[in-house]
Amino acid sequence: MRQERHEPQAGRINFFFEPKSVALIGVPRRTGRASFNILETLVNCGYPGELYPVNPNADSILGLKAYPKIESLPHGIELALIMVPRDMVLNAIDSCAKMGIKAATIVSDGFAEAGSEGRALQEQVVNRARAGGIRLVGPNSLGSINNFQPFSSSFLPPSPIKAPIAMVSQSGGFFEGFFDFVASKGIDLGNMCDVDFADILEYLEVDPDTRLIFLHIEGLNQGRRFLKVAKRVSQKKPILVLKTGRTAPAARAIASHSGSLAGQDKLYDVAFQYAGIIRVENSDELGDVAKALLYLPPLKGNRVGIITPTGGCAIMAVDALDKEGLEPAQLSPKTIDALKNYFPIWAPPRNPVDMLAAGMSHGYKNIYKACLEALLDDPQMDAIICIAGWPTIKTIQDISAGKSKPVVVWMQGRWTGESLSWIEKLDYKTAYPTPERAARALSVLRRYGNRKDKYE
Amino acid sequence: MRQERHEPQAGRINFFFEPKSVALIGVPRRTGRASFNILETLVNCGYPGELYPVNPNADSILGLKAYPKIESLPHGIELALIMVPRDMVLNAIDSCAKMGIKAATIVSDGFAEAGSEGRALQEQVVNRARAGGIRLVGPNSLGSINNFQPFSSSFLPPSPIKAPIAMVSQSGGFFEGFFDFVASKGIDLGNMCDVDFADILEYLEVDPDTRLIFLHIEGLNQGRRFLKVAKRVSQKKPILVLKTGRTAPAARAIASHSGSLAGQDKLYDVAFQYAGIIRVENSDELGDVAKALLYLPPLKGNRVGIITPTGGCAIMAVDALDKEGLEPAQLSPKTIDALKNYFPIWAPPRNPVDMLAAGMSHGYKNIYKACLEALLDDPQMDAIICIAGWPTIKTIQDISAGKSKPVVVWMQGRWTGESLSWIEKLDYKTAYPTPERAARALSVLRRYGNRKDKYE
Numbered sequence: 001m002r003q004e005r006h007e008p009q010a011g012r013i014n015f016f017f018e019p020k021s022v023a024l025i026g027v028p029r030r031t032g033r034a035s036f037n038i039l040e041t042l043v044n045c046g047y048p049g050e051l052y053p054v055n056p057n058a059d060s061i062l063g064l065k066a067y068p069k070i071e072s073l074p075h076g077i078e079l080a081l082i083m084v085p086r087d088m089v090l091n092a093i094d095s096c097a098k099m100g101i102k103a104a105t106i107v108s109d110g111f112a113e114a115g116s117e118g119r120a121l122q123e124q125v126v127n128r129a130r131a132g133g134i135r136l137v138g139p140n141s142l143g144s145i146n147n148f149q150p151f152s153s154s155f156l157p158p159s160p161i162k163a164p165i166a167m168v169s170q171s172g173g174f175f176e177g178f179f180d181f182v183a184s185k186g187i188d189l190g191n192m193c194d195v196d197f198a199d200i201l202e203y204l205e206v207d208p209d210t211r212l213i214f215l216h217i218e219g220l221n222q223g224r225r226f227l228k229v230a231k232r233v234s235q236k237k238p239i240l241v242l243k244t245g246r247t248a249p250a251a252r253a254i255a256s257h258s259g260s261l262a263g264q265d266k267l268y269d270v271a272f273q274y275a276g277i278i279r280v281e282n283s284d285e286l287g288d289v290a291k292a293l294l295y296l297p298p299l300k301g302n303r304v305g306i307i308t309p310t311g312g313c314a315i316m317a318v319d320a321l322d323k324e325g326l327e328p329a330q331l332s333p334k335t336i337d338a339l340k341n342y343f344p345i346w347a348p349p350r351n352p353v354d355m356l357a358a359g360m361s362h363g364y365k366n367i368y369k370a371c372l373e374a375l376l377d378d379p380q381m382d383a384i385i386c387i388a389g390w391p392t393i394k395t396i397q398d399i400s401a402g403k404s405k406p407v408v409v410w411m412q413g414r415w416t417g418e419s420l421s422w423i424e425k426l427d428y429k430t431a432y433p434t435p436e437r438a439a440r441a442l443s444v445l446r447r448y449g450n451r452k453d454k455y456e
Numbered sequence: 457m458r459q460e461r462h463e464p465q466a467g468r469i470n471f472f473f474e475p476k477s478v479a480l481i482g483v484p485r486r487t488g489r490a491s492f493n494i495l496e497t498l499v500n501c502g503y504p505g506e507l508y509p510v511n512p513n514a515d516s517i518l519g520l521k522a523y524p525k526i527e528s529l530p531h532g533i534e535l536a537l538i539m540v541p542r543d544m545v546l547n548a549i550d551s552c553a554k555m556g557i558k559a560a561t562i563v564s565d566g567f568a569e570a571g572s573e574g575r576a577l578q579e580q581v582v583n584r585a586r587a588g589g590i591r592l593v594g595p596n597s598l599g600s601i602n603n604f605q606p607f608s609s610s611f612l613p614p615s616p617i618k619a620p621i622a623m624v625s626q627s628g629g630f631f632e633g634f635f636d637f638v639a640s641k642g643i644d645l646g647n648m649c650d651v652d653f654a655d656i657l658e659y660l661e662v663d664p665d666t667r668l669i670f671l672h673i674e675g676l677n678q679g680r681r682f683l684k685v686a687k688r689v690s691q692k693k694p695i696l697v698l699k700t701g702r703t704a705p706a707a708r709a710i711a712s713h714s715g716s717l718a719g720q721d722k723l724y725d726v727a728f729q730y731a732g733i734i735r736v737e738n739s740d741e742l743g744d745v746a747k748a749l750l751y752l753p754p755l756k757g758n759r760v761g762i763i764t765p766t767g768g769c770a771i772m773a774v775d776a777l778d779k780e781g782l783e784p785a786q787l788s789p790k791t792i793d794a795l796k797n798y799f800p801i802w803a804p805p806r807n808p809v810d811m812l813a814a815g816m817s818h819g820y821k822n823i824y825k826a827c828l829e830a831l832l833d834d835p836q837m838d839a840i841i842c843i844a845g846w847p848t849i850k851t852i853q854d855i856s857a858g859k860s861k862p863v864v865v866w867m868q869g870r871w872t873g874e875s876l877s878w879i880e881k882l883d884y885k886t887a888y889p890t891p892e893r894a895a896r897a898l899s900v901l902r903r904y905g906n907r908k909d910k911y912e
Contacts, residue, residue, distance in 0.1 A: 034819060034820055034821075036816045109800075109803070109813065110803070113767075113803075114800075114802040118802060169768065170768060171766055171767060171768020171769065171771075172768070173764070173765065173766020173767070173768045173769040173843075173868065174766075174768060176845060176868050176869030176870070177870040178868075178869070178870070178889075178890070179871050179889045179890065180870060180871060182869075182870045216768065218768070244768065244771045244775055245775065247775050249774050249778050249784055250771045250775040250778065253767075253774050253784070256767075256803075256806070257767035257768065257770070257771060258767070258768075282890060282892045283889075283890045283891070283892070284740075284889070284890050284892070284893075308629070309629065310629020310630075311569075311627060311709075312625065312627020312629045312630060312672065312674070312700065312713065312714075313627065313629040313630070314709065314713070315627075315674065315700045315701050315709050315710055315713060316698075316700050316706075316739070318703065318705050318706040318709050319700055319701065319703050322703035322704070322705050322706065323703065327705060328705055328709070344565075344566060344570075346542075346566045346570040346571060346573070346574060347565070347566065347569075350712070354713075357565060360492045363490060364490050365490075387629075389632060412629065412632050412634075413634070413638075414634070414635065414636060414637070415636060415876065416876060416877075416880065417873045417874070417875075417876040417877025417878075417880055418873070419873075420873040420876050421872075421873025421874075421877075422873075424872065424873055433634075433635045433740070434634070434635065434738060434739045434740050436738045436739070436740070
């Protein structure tokens with residue numbers, strides 16, 4: 001769509017994530033509940049930098065001095081958030097350039113996503129920003145969020161969660177996260193008229209807060225540069241991608257969302273594979289795989305042990321392993337020796353290890369502990385799936401912490417507010433709601449296990 | 457494996473779910489935390505019938521008179537729970553017969569699941585029970601649970617949840633449920649030496665507490681009778697099945713769990729289809745589909761409206777619909793008229809309805825409400841997917857209650873203890889964690905929609 005730029009631009013991308021000073025151009029006076037006031041979010045979250053609201057109709061907003069126009073601002077503010085109606089954006093860019101602002105997020109919409117008139121306007125904005133030496137995120141973007149600073153130009157406050165996960169998206173909606181996956185640093189590229197995936201990847205490549213990168217892609221424009229950068233970065237940090245707009249009706253919807261061309265889905269498969277990017281099929285898998293890659297040690301083989309209080313669930317786990325190319329391990333003689341005294345003579349320990357009867361006689365937690373310790377020590381075992389209700393997770397967490405084999409939990413039963421709060425309090429990361437998803441996570445860990453050694 | 461029985465036996469199956477009197481044969485004296493004492497569960501849960509503990513070494517347990525042997529019990533107790541070691545089971549059955557007990561659950565294990573010796577013992581037990589006129593559940597069974605009475609012979613207390621869902625399982629592990637699916641009436645058939653799926657289906661067919669039946673099947677023995685009964689019952693109440701042991705290693709594991717033969721997976725597909733049973737692929741889908749069938753009106757067409765605060769998420773929903781054979785609807789002129797004044801001129805309302813900008817100007821909840829009401833009234837719309845954070849669910853619940861079109865929510869963002877507790881308090885049933893799962897639920901509702909008219 002436009003010419004490839006070759007100069008490395010990572011330098012100024014940090015202004016979008018950790019600006020020392022921010023001008024809020026066109027910030028509304030209205031504050032309080034449901035006002036979606038970015039200034040209020042920044043004030044309330046404890047953003048440590050300087051804030052410069054610009055609004056011609058106010059002397060102060062939220063106790064901060066308000067500036068009547070961009071030209072009244074001090075020189076050299078790092079980031080401008082532009083929220084004025086689309087017809088005023090062009091002038092705002094010119095004024096920013098004049099005042100030495102080098103990075104701007106255009107929150108305003110009505111550009112390439114809104115038909116030919118908006119598209120023409122967007123092109124003018126880009127040209128003017130380039131002439132003025134300004135890097136642009138957006139338009140039609142909620143900008144960025146950074147729980148580490150903290151900073152947020154979205155309507156969401158930064159969360160106290162500090163996970164080493166960064167998100168690069170074409171939608172602000174994903175700042176909310178998925179099921180049990182939330183990025184702690186993220187950017188919404190919106191219509192992506194200037195700053196794009198490759199620029200952000202170059203920043204994240206050396207960002208000490210980031211160990212895993214999630215991309216939400218609707219469409220790419222600078223394909224060649226993206227693949228080159230992604231291939232390099234994926235050697236250092238795992239990159240997961242959720243490519244949306246895979247079907248024809250969704251591709252049409254994208255045209256009026258970010259204005260991107262969705263492209264051919266099969267081509268993306270090939271490109272992602274070339275670049276070493278891990279493609280996830282859906283939003284459940286995204287969180288499942290991210291947790292495994294971040295919080296589990298490498299998986300060095302296919303042999304999996306299963307500990308269970310119920311034979312029926314163990315069979316589901318065996319089905320799930322088989323579908324993912326993993327297999328139930330055989331217990332070594334040493335493990336059988338360690339456990340056999342707890343088990344009835346007619347049902348000696350075997351894998352899956354059904355510990356219920358032994359647990360009823362010898363204490364549930366004692367036996368769960370004995371089984372997990374024995375399996376962690378067993379050289380015929382590469383990973384372990386623990387089937388457990390939520391009260392057992394603390395035991396599993398204590399025993400598996402720091403061990404060199406991946407342990408995942410199928411947290412069996414209904415997931416309630418109570419059980420989820422328990423996991424949150426424990427900060428236990430690798431519980432899965434079904435055996436299929438636990439097995440899938442192990443399988444991705446197996447495929448990318450060797451690379452993980454390199455990552456660390 | 458054994459001969460088909462032809463006499464209808466539904467009469468006595470009610471003893472397993474709602475017994476008026478229960479003998480606990482071999483109940484331990486040990487009570488309190490982690491003692492897994494069934495008597496204690498029954499006393500604590502408020503079971504309203506009579507309890508008769510049998511233990512030769514105690515005069516009383518938990519304040520209840522204990523009987524030294526079965527022969528000391530009053531005549532005609534409805535249900536015996538047999539927990540003695542396997543070698544004592546045969547004598548216990550004889551004694552039960554003598555005392556006029558007509559139904560027994562054998563909790564003890566070490567039978568067909570434990571090799572040839574156990575299998576031979578199990579055959580003797582069955583023969584002796586038949587001779588004595590006793591219907592048997594098990595062996596190797598946790599028996600049943602019934603939140604409506606309440607009653608439980610499993611180690612789990614009955615829950616206060618009274619959902620019209622019954623479960624027939626070959627494992628006690630499933631009493632804990634899956635993710636957000638828990639049956640309020642359930643039975644673990646264990647080794648299924650006598651009472652089997654068909655018997656329970658005949659009981660549930662006329663059970664007023666049950667509107668949907670979930671089967672967990674490892675293997676069937678009386679195949680023909682099962683199919684005949686299931687075909688009849690599925691006309692009245694939806695039957696969902698999770699067939700486990702689909703893969704070779706899992707089929708081997710089943711032999712040492714319930715002692716069943718897992719059979720050929722493809723044959724089960726054909727059989728389930730013949731009997732009108734809905735096969736679910738995994739445990740996520742089980743809950744997703746059950747909720748849709750129970751709590752949503754029929755889906756009369758393929759056209760789906762989407763309401764969203766984020767374009768990016770809407771595109772994921774469109775992808776998901778397309779994969780399930782559903783399609784984004786076109787808004788009718790009436791709907792566009794009703795909404796257009798809220799929307800910018802360059803982005804008139806269309807489906808997916810991206811309500812964020814309008815919501816920011818006119819009040820988030822107001823606009824969400826206006827959009828949902830317009831789509832519910834729109835004749836070009838058969839169902840609606842609402843993409844929403846958890847605070848919006850109350851609004852959606854209020855507007856969609858009692859309407860004739862299915863409304864499902866993709867509850868976007870991280871599912872936390874706080875958000876789950878909120879849904880539990882609202883008792884909102886049809887929230888899904890991903891667009892794929894919301895679309896899948898609608899798709900099953902579409903396929904079985906006509907039948908649902910019949911169910912009600």
